[in-house]
Amino acid sequence: MSPTPDFDESLFAEDCMTAEPSVRLRRLTPADAPAIAGLLGDIAVSRNLGRVPHPYTLADAEAWLAGLVADRSGLRAAISVDGALAGVVSLTPAAGALGLGYWLGAPYSGRGIGTLAIRSFVDFAFATTRIGVVEAAHMVDNPASGRVLAKAGFRPYGAMRARSLARRETVEHVTCRLRRADWAETLPIIETDRLTLRTPTMADAEETARLAADRPIGLSTAQTPALGALDEARGFVLRAARDPRPANLRLLMRLKESGALVGTVGWRAGEAGVVDLGFWLGVDHRGRGLMTEAARAALEAAFQTGGVRAVRTTCRAADWASRQVIIRCGFQWEGSGLVRPATGGPVAADRFRLDRETFQSFREWTPAAFRAFGG
Ligand SMILES: CC(C)(COP(=O)(O)OP(=O)(O)OC[C@H]1O[C@@H](n2cnc3c(N)ncnc32)[C@H](O)[C@@H]1OP(=O)(O)O)[C@@H](O)C(=O)NCCC(=O)NCCS
Known part of the structure; x- marks a missing residue:
């Protein structure tokens, strides 16, 4: 199925809960810019991402958030932990498919938050839209990301090389996907x-x-x-x-x-x-x-x-x-x-x-x- 280009912006009008009451998905707002800039400015985070440069500034975060206004081609949510922005999870069109993107700030990594947030986001996206398949890719030297995807039901199917702006080099990636029928099997x-x-x-x-x-x-x-x-x-x-x-x-x-x-x-x-x-x-x-x-x-x-x-x-x-x-x-x-x-x-x-x-x-x-x- 081709990607759905028109996400309903009211989908995150209310928070999406996860199994852990302190961890939720909510709509991003312009007020999130300082927190995003602070967390994404850390090279330990941005080195695992493709399109985030290093250094990453407040102006970068503001420009990114401004670009989301009225953009219905993707679905994005803040990962909120105890009310603070901890990261972002998104579904955006990429190479003819819908690609899952996600990051958590360093203080929030390794605590199970990514697993909770990604599962909930993927569940939410499949349940509330008609998308047929979600693609994801993680760098070969980022096994934690691969593990989180596996726990959300994604299966590896190939490899690709893609540029990392923060690393300023091309990096080997593992490509994974989750089809709606396989997601439905987990319900x-x-x-x-x-x-x-x-x-x-x-x-x-x-x-x-x-x-x-x-x-x-x-x-x-x-x-x-x-x-x-x-x-x-x-x-x-x-x-x-x-x-x-x-x-x-x-x-x-x-x-x-x-x-x-x-x-x-x-x-x-x-x-x-x-x-x-x-x-x-x-x-x-x-x-x-x-x-x-x-x-x-x-x-x-x-x-x-x-x-x-x-x-x-x-x-x-x-x-x-x-x-x-x-x-x-x-x-x-x-x-x-x-x-x-x-x-x-x-x-x-x-x-x-x-x-x-x-x-x-x-x-x-x-x-x-x-x-x-x-x-
Ligand atoms: C990748 C990321 C989202 C994972 O979220 P997280 O909250 O840290 O992940 P969790 O704690 O829920 O789970 C991590 C899993 O990876 C495993 N893991 C961690 N380091 C690992 C390693 N070096 N090798 C293998 N597995 C590893 C953990 O044991 C855990 O699996 P388990 O629950 O089965 O034990 C987060 O660390 C992050 O944002 N990193 C920076 C940006 C990034 O990498 N984004 C993804 C781009 S594809």
């Missing part, structure tokens, strides 16, 4: 008897919007997406890509038989050790036990992720179908009160909770098949 997936549950990508947005257009749902949980328009469906995909897995997970439910999208299920991180389960089923698919099947599988997955002690959920007081799903999963009623759904005013709702021990003793169904919940 969490849950298989039940009748359903396949996967994380959404932008390719699912239109179908998700259509399914939700009739707002049939009646299930009002903390994370039920207020879908119904393409923008809202896109927002759902973006949130799924921004929030770190497996502390948060949003999955689309598709029928194995036909591939049809029928609903969503997932959880969001709540207080420490507790996640909030949300679920939602299209009107044409109700009354066949699909939601119970998916919610039970999601619960198993949630309890498999480290540190989850309890799962909570909420449903409208008058929503008997949801309540049945919740009871069949083993939840205990905790209380009632008002909740604010994503749209409309507050509604009366019941709160339920399921502790790990109760879940383990209650579970009487066949466990679903899972793959990889690591991030």
Whole structure:
């Protein structure tokens, strides 16, 4: 597939989280120039890069940032550590492909930050755009970079020589790539008897919007997406890509038989050790036990992720179908009160909770098949 030349600038309107709360990806701003100049001025960093000269000045950083304004041919993000700019990660057109670039300032290297940031960025880019393949190249004498790429799923496929402005010489590089199909293989997936549950990508947005257009749902949980328009469906995909897995997970439910999208299920991180389960089923698919099947599988997955002690959920007081799903999963009623759904005013709702021990003793169904919940 040819590179996508038109990245939506709102993709990084909100921070993209990584598995480590202190490490995030955020939009670059002109105010980042001094930090970029300070870190890239270090030859230990720029010698591993192609297009960064040495010395590298504040004016260079300002000019680079100014050149990004209105440039939609690439996707770039600041790597922020405890709120400070630690480096940059980017996808830009290069030699007919989309090339991944990344650097961290010396104080931030060797601490696992590159691994977190690059994985999250690549995940985010594949999930929220339609790019088909990402290319990368690292210098042969920069094995840490090769290792970080390997951990993000990239595979070496060749070699090339390219100039390094900082070294003022041509350097031998290893070329690597990650194809969308191989990336998709790394995503969490849950298989039940009748359903396949996967994380959404932008390719699912239109179908998700259509399914939700009739707002049939009646299930009002903390994370039920207020879908119904393409923008809202896109927002759902973006949130799924921004929030770190497996502390948060949003999955689309598709029928194995036909591939049809029928609903969503997932959880969001709540207080420490507790996640909030949300679920939602299209009107044409109700009354066949699909939601119970998916919610039970999601619960198993949630309890498999480290540190989850309890799962909570909420449903409208008058929503008997949801309540049945919740009871069949083993939840205990905790209380009632008002909740604010994503749209409309507050509604009366019941709160339920399921502790790990109760879940383990209650579970009487066949466990679903899972793959990889690591991030
Ligand atoms: C390359 C870079 C992004 C890596 O980020 P990082 O946060 O330092 O990397 P991490 O700590 O997440 O992981 C580094 C991995 O490389 C491994 N590594 C480090 N030095 C190594 C070496 N000399 N040989 C082999 N592996 C090495 C580490 O053991 C670690 O792997 P592990 O987690 O399996 O043990 C960062 O160091 C950097 O920005 N360097 C300067 C600029 C640059 O090189 N950019 C890339 C241009 S292609």
